[in-house]
Amino acid sequence: MAYQPLTPETLLDYLKGRPALAEILPPDESYDVQEVGDGNLNLVFVVQSRENPAHTLVVKQALPYLRVVGEDWPLTRDRVIYETEALMLHNKYAPGLAPRVYDHDYEMSTLMMVNLNRHEIMRKPLVRRVKFPNFAEQIATFLANTLFYTSDLYLKGEEKKALVERFMNPHLRKLQEDFVYTNPFKESPENNWNPLLDDLVQEVRRDGDLKERVAWLKEGYMNHAQSLIHADLHTGSIMINQQETRVIDPEFAFVGPAGYDVAAVLQNLMLSYASHFAHTPDPAARADYQTWLMETMKQIWERFAEKFENLWIEHPEGDLMPADYWAYPGGEADFARFRKDYLATVFRDMVGIAGTKALRRMMGIVSVWDISSIEDPEKRAVAERFAIQVGRRWIKEMDTIKNVDQFLDVMREEA
Numbered sequence: 537m538a539y540q541p542l543t544p545e546t547l548l549d550y551l552k553g554r555p556a557l558a559e560i561l562p563p564d565e566s567y568d569v570q571e572v573g574d575g576n577l578n579l580v581f582v583v584q585s586r587e588n589p590a591h592t593l594v595v596k597q598a599l600p601y602l603r604v605v606g607e608d609w610p611l612t613r614d615r616v617i618y619e620t621e622a623l624m625l626h627n628k629y630a631p632g633l634a635p636r637v638y639d640h641d642y643e644m645s646t647l648m649m650v651n652l653n654r655h656e657i658m659r660k661p662l663v664r665r666v667k668f669p670n671f672a673e674q675i676a677t678f679l680a681n682t683l684f685y686t687s688d689l690y691l692k693g694e695e696k697k698a699l700v701e702r703f704m705n706p707h708l709r710k711l712q713e714d715f716v717y718t719n720p721f722k723e724s725p726e727n728n729w730n731p732l733l734d735d736l737v738q739e740v741r742r743d744g745d746l747k748e749r750v751a752w753l754k755e756g757y758m759n760h761a762q763s764l765i766h767a768d769l770h771t772g773s774i775m776i777n778q779q780e781t782r783v784i785d786p787e788f789a790f791v792g793p794a795g796y797d798v799a800a801v802l803q804n805l806m807l808s809y810a811s812h813f814a815h816t817p818d819p820a821a822r823a824d825y826q827t828w829l830m831e832t833m834k835q836i837w838e839r840f841a842e843k844f845e846n847l848w849i850e851h852p853e854g855d856l857m858p859a860d861y862w863a864y865p866g867g868e869a870d871f872a873r874f875r876k877d878y879l880a881t882v883f884r885d886m887v888g889i890a891g892t893k894a895l896r897r898m899m900g901i902v903s904v905w906d907i908s909s910i911e912d913p914e915k916r917a918v919a920e921r922f923a924i925q926v927g928r929r930w931i932k933e934m935d936t937i938k939n940v941d942q943f944l945d946v947m948r949e950e951a
């Protein structure tokens with residue numbers, strides 16, 4: 537079928553022509569269709585049988601343009617291929633932590649997956665101060681597994697090069713390079729910031745030490761092909777409930793710096809922390825929730841590092857380095873030191889990237905709903921000032937912050 541954007545009217549006929557879906561959507565039942573997309577790039581439909589609640593799925597279709605600005609900002613539809621292939625790898629390496637894929641169709645740029653109707657997007661309950669007891673453990677598993685099994689520590693040299701090639705994703709990478717690393721830190725017409733913080737924003741844009749560090753971080757994003765990263769792992773890409781966590785929307789995936797996804801999660805939790813200076817005026821309720829957020833951040837890093845290293849010890853199978861490379865007297869201790877140092881470089885990247893991503897949300901094209909939903913500009917400025925000060929210090933102190941406690945101390949000191 538030649539590409540055309542689907543509508544609630546055309547969707548069911550299209551799905552009926554897909555043999556892979558005959559079981560999940562039996563043709564003799566009747567269906568409701570709802571468009572639920574909240575993103576800027578894609579259509580998302582929920583299909584639900586009226587007869588059997590189990591007969592349901594989600595269809596995601598890439599549009600050939602950026603949705604916010606209409607059809608005059610063209611964007612290739614290839615991203616649905618990257619999303620589908622990344623979801624399949626996430627299902628393979630982190631089973632149960634990504635939505636299962638039922639079917640895909642590259643011509644129509646569609647992806648058919650499980651309807652996560654018992655989960656909700658994490659950003660909103662974070663504003664309502666909902667705590668998720670399993671989140672740290674589950675997201676740490678997702679991060680450790682997806683980042684380890686797609687690195688040179690596990691893969692053979694040729695497999696890794698094939699992965700790099702398969703996930704070239706040039707257009708979406710270029711978008712992130714511009715909108716995360718470059719434009720927020722210079723004059724650019726799409727940037728937004730709170731006018732009450734204009735002095736601070738201009739100060740950041742003139743901070744030479746910070747700007748050089750961001751330039752190096754961008755160099756790492758462009759060139760450090762370490763692991764397959766999700767590359768858009770904010771709390772709007774996490775669907776969650778009290779039991780389970782699912783990571784969706786990996787359309788930006790490519791082989792890049794391993795610290796990037798960990799940074800994305802931790803810095804989104806910091807922005808949620810910041811948002812409660814406005815959302816939660818009661819000091820006791822605020823302290824209670826902010827403490828949970830900070831403990832969650834600490835656990836995510838610690839559990840991630842531990843799980844990543846354990847996978848490495850269990851599977852020393854990749855070409856970096858083959859096990860016999862360390863087979864000499866004292867080699868075991870040297871291998872252990874290499875593992876610690878490797879994780880230390882991922883941590884250092886994570887700190888700088890977390891700062892960069894926090895700042896881009898405060899002074900770039902798009903904020904996060906946690907903060908943009910604070911209507912009073914004065915109250916919002918309190919949250920935003922905190923986030924800018926923390927982000928700026930994470931970047932400037934990325935060489936001296938050596939562990940997650942020091943990383944979180946910056947938040948304690950700026951609160």
Ligand code: ADP
Nearest residue numbers: 573574575576577578580594635650651652785
């Ligand atoms: P975009 O790339 O446009 O941001 P997303 O993949 O993030 O698209 O999906 C947009 C929204 O659609 C999500 O915020 C979520 O509300 C809903 N959604 C996406 N995938 C699923 C799914 N598998 N199950 C239920 N809802 C989903």
Ligand code: MG
Nearest residue numbers: 575772773785
């Ligand atoms: Mg999304």
Ligand code: MG
Nearest residue numbers: 574575576772
């Ligand atoms: Mg979205």
Ligand code: MG
Nearest residue numbers: 575577785787
């Ligand atoms: Mg997306």
